[in-house]
Amino acid sequence: MKILHVVEAWHGGIASYVDALIRAQMGQGHQVVLAADSQMLAADPRDLPCAIDSYPASRNPARFPAVRATLAIILARHAPDIVHVHSTFPGVYTRFPHALHPRIIYTPHGWSFLKKDSPAWVRWGYGRVERWLASRARVVMCMSFEELNRARALGIDPDRLTMIHTGINDCFAEAINSNQAAGVQGDRGLNIGFFGRLDYQKGADLLPALADRLATDSTLHVFGSEVRGRRPLQPHPRIRRYGWVAHEALAAHMVSMDVIIIPSRWEGFSLTALEALRAGVPIIVSNLTSLSEVVVHGYNGLIMHDFSAEHLAGLLVGLSIQDCRRMGHNARRVFQEAFTFDRFHRQVMALYQAVLSD
Incomplete structure (x- = not known):
């Protein structure tokens, strides 16, 4: 053909x-x-x-x-x-x-x-x-x-x-499984990942207000950069910036997160969600996009039913490391069965x- x-x-x-x-x-x-x-x-x-x-x-x-x-x-x-x-x-x-x-x-x-x-x-x-x-x-x-x-x-x-x-492709299975097995289980704040362009579509405007509302021992890890003409994300004690990283390195960064947030206002079908599921990391998505199709609330992630930093922060503050591990295991299963x-x-x-x- x-x-x-x-x-x-x-x-x-x-x-x-x-x-x-x-x-x-x-x-x-x-x-x-x-x-x-x-x-x-x-x-x-x-x-x-x-x-x-x-x-x-x-x-x-x-x-x-x-x-x-x-x-x-x-x-x-x-x-x-x-x-x-x-x-x-x-x-x-x-x-x-x-x-x-x-x-x-x-x-x-x-x-x-x-x-x-x-x-x-x-x-x-x-x-x-x-x-x-x-x-x-x-x-x-x-x-x-x-x-x-x-x-x-x-x-x-x-x-x-x-x-x-x-x-x-599921090309990182061995590394993902070994990293999950070695994951920290004790009491600590969450490592929260955001992967993508820092623009209106991706909900990046929620990040400063979200960081203000996180627990003091939690960290928001931001992978991606502003698009031209957008106001830059200001420094914040609970935000760590990485800029764009090579696609081959994304899996390793995702595995190190406890949860990944994808608060988009619209999407075709974001590969970030599938990459997170593949990495065995639960995702939080908005109910405004098709990504709610891949999440069973409380099973392999959470769905935002109110598009606001306050609501997203409330979901994150209510999560424990154990919740993330449980949903992450299910996220990996959903990927293997459907994506x-x-x-x-x-x-x-x-x-x-x-x-x-x-």
Whole structure:
């Protein structure tokens, strides 16, 4: 099978998602090509095993015809059987005004009309465009039940919709198990992890007020940096900053946490949650996102039912080390049963085969 992946941004969850798919697909003997903006790739260089073709991504509507023309040349050059398009703008480039390929699978990676930092009229417009373009994809592949249900509510044809929860490789099992066994069990404050961009979407604005309300022997460990134009996180005696760390080092940092907080206002389906479950660490998520789909409250984590620093602090203050160990054990079990990469990859390839045989 010849597969072409089309991306715009190449960082964070999308890069990890597509990178893992490419490696697994090539490992099965498929021919895989990545179409991406060369400047985006340069910002996150990876030793990708596939062929790479570049195109000039742009969010300026006046540039869309030129971007589309370049992508049409790439498709003609490689003649893929399947075109898997990732995120909003590649979805526009490849489907407006008509589909560039008869077998496009579109993964939105978080619907544009759910982004709460956009005005209501802009979100309304995004929704109308997504509904219109949905008919120009063979399949719209959602990453969560929230994405699926929102697409149905928008009026997208349910026959074009499918949902596949993401999975990730379990490549740190031995280290995770040994670190958990050696975990400190005595009375002490919590090590609380926050992993991600320090922006409005991720709920980073809650962190200062949260730190003020934590027990004095607890520490909030923040991995990530501010996005351009955002007010920097001010120093605080209960906050320890690490900046961005290499992806390969994340597992070791996660294992050292007692609990990981993901207070996002919206998400497609955050890999941070799955990485935490894989590490055997309970997570606290907001009820505003699809991440509540992976948490059974009190079993493998907790769900915020009020989006505020006060409520989040109350959940954390009520946790003991023993609670975290118990829920962490269950978190690891949930990952192994529901979110492994093998399961995810099998479902994606089955979808590709179904589209090819349709």
